[in-house]
Amino acid sequence: MGEPNVIRFAEKVILLLDQGEFTATYKYAVLLGLMDLCLERSERDGSPPDVLTTDQLARKAIELYWRQSQRFAPLHDRIPLQNRRGQAEILTLITRFREQHAPDPNSTLFRAKLHDPERFEQLVREVEWKLVEMPLPKLQRVGRELDPFIYDISWDDQIRRRMFKSREFDNRIRFQPGASRCLVALAGVLRPLVHRHWATRVTQLNSLQESGLDEFLFGADRSALRPVCPPLLELQGGRCFYCAGRIQAKPQVDHFLPWARCPDDGLANLVVAHDACNRQKSDFLADAGHVASWVERAVHHAQGLGEVAANACWPHDPQRTSSVVRSIYRRLPDDMRLWHLEQKFVPIDRARLTAALTLLPDLAS
Ligand SMILES: [Zn+2]
Structure with a gap:
């Protein structure tokens, strides 16, 4: 068959x-x-x-x-x-x-x-x-x-x-x-x-x-995400995950892979963003540059993320989140546009995406 x-x-x-x-x-x-x-x-x-x-x-x-x-x-x-x-x-x-x-x-x-x-x-x-x-x-x-x-x-x-x-x-x-x-x-x-x-x-x-x-x-239970907001923001140096600007007020926890595509509350899938950036990203998939920053965070802050999860008693299964990120991004059609910032969408930068995903450690043990 x-x-x-x-x-x-x-x-x-x-x-x-x-x-x-x-x-x-x-x-x-x-x-x-x-x-x-x-x-x-x-x-x-x-x-x-x-x-x-x-x-x-x-x-x-x-x-x-x-x-x-x-x-x-x-x-x-x-x-x-x-x-x-x-x-x-x-x-x-x-x-x-x-x-x-x-x-x-x-x-x-x-x-x-x-x-x-x-x-x-x-x-x-x-x-x-x-x-x-x-x-x-x-x-x-x-x-x-x-x-x-x-x-x-x-x-x-x-x-x-x-x-x-x-x-x-x-x-x-x-x-x-x-x-x-x-x-x-x-x-x-x-x-x-x-x-x-x-x-x-x-x-x-x-x-x-x-x-x-x-x-x-x-639906995603947004209020439940509050406890991990301060430690994640600290891990991000007080800056918005997407635009890298300082967050002065109302930080929001965002699902990097949109909840509508993949309901994953694991810490690896959570980033902190400006209230406005969070609303603009909405249920869109972030572009290759954001994927690269996400991989970079997963690699360089693996220990920090583990500690935040342990302290907040939060589910953390980086293997699961990485697997879904790979699965979804590898399969996107070539003419798909991804969210960059504000109202801006960009074509898929396949080379950058592949380079980023290759850095993702195989966490299976
Ligand atoms: Zn921002």
């Missing part, structure tokens, strides 16, 4: 999104999870992985559902339902974990994990089982037909829990040839589409108005 045609692949994914067989919202989580993992686990040359595991997917699903397991004000402070009857089990599992280990509603997943790593691993196993049992064998079914065009797994929907728990269980999600490449190539267009479908589904399940729901389900 040759490489799939990207457009054909996209059409099939859209077909999966459109069909309404699912009672819970898991299929969205699985699609986004696979996409994110392909970006995060890309090789040094930018090629995505051929195989993922259900364990990796479970951790990703917990990340995705974490912010969604909060109370939503327009719903009289209830947690939005994500299943036709009662709550989706994965959300119930996460809610229970949150109540015991992170009663503060603003607590990050990272902190809750540190609070009781053992119990967190139990949660991962439970969520993994739910994914194995429900969405993974069913996702690629259109009507009665199974069309495994994204991945192959070694079990079907008849799987029993004891089989999952046995030593022989093969937890691999093996991508079809070219499928992970398609997911990465399409991530920029599929992500907002999956968000849209997901939000619409939650709206229906809760008889809600859609306003504000997108932000609740997928």
Whole structure:
């Protein structure tokens, strides 16, 4: 079998999104999870992985559902339902974990994990089982037909829990040839589409108005970024990451890779900028010069960043962020324009970009 045609692949994914067989919202989580993992686990040359595991997917699903397991004000402070009857089990599992280990509603997943790593691993196993049992064998079914065009797994929907728990269980999600490449190539267009479908589904399940729901389900939690602002600004010598001017007031923490493209709150993805520069950069990708400064910071301030993360108890996975930066920038079309400063956009400086990305250390150990 040759490489799939990207457009054909996209059409099939859209077909999966459109069909309404699912009672819970898991299929969205699985699609986004696979996409994110392909970006995060890309090789040094930018090629995505051929195989993922259900364990990796479970951790990703917990990340995705974490912010969604909060109370939503327009719903009289209830947690939005994500299943036709009662709550989706994965959300119930996460809610229970949150109540015991992170009663503060603003607590990050990272902190809750540190609070009781053992119990967190139990949660991962439970969520993994739910994914194995429900969405993974069913996702690629259109009507009665199974069309495994994204991945192959070694079990079907008849799987029993004891089989999952046995030593022989093969937890691999093996991508079809070219499928992970398609997911990465399409991530920029599929992500907002999956968000849209997901939000619409939650709206229906809760008889809600859609306003504000997108932000609740997928938005970046900006206020939570405040604790890392002063130490990051200090690391930047008190200057704006983008224009290098002194920041006198209202410093803003910016996601270097825009949140809309890749939800990564890891410290390596955070920079401090003027309020205005932050607003102008918006959800755009920064140009090659900014990538070079970002790589330079990652290399020369590796230790400083590690210390800021440790002091603020902040997630820091430079390998993951580097992998996504490489993955996204290597794949940009030649005629794409990148944000420079203010309202100015520039063509891709491929040579500078490649030179910068080559300096990025391979942090895998
Ligand atoms: Zn600035």
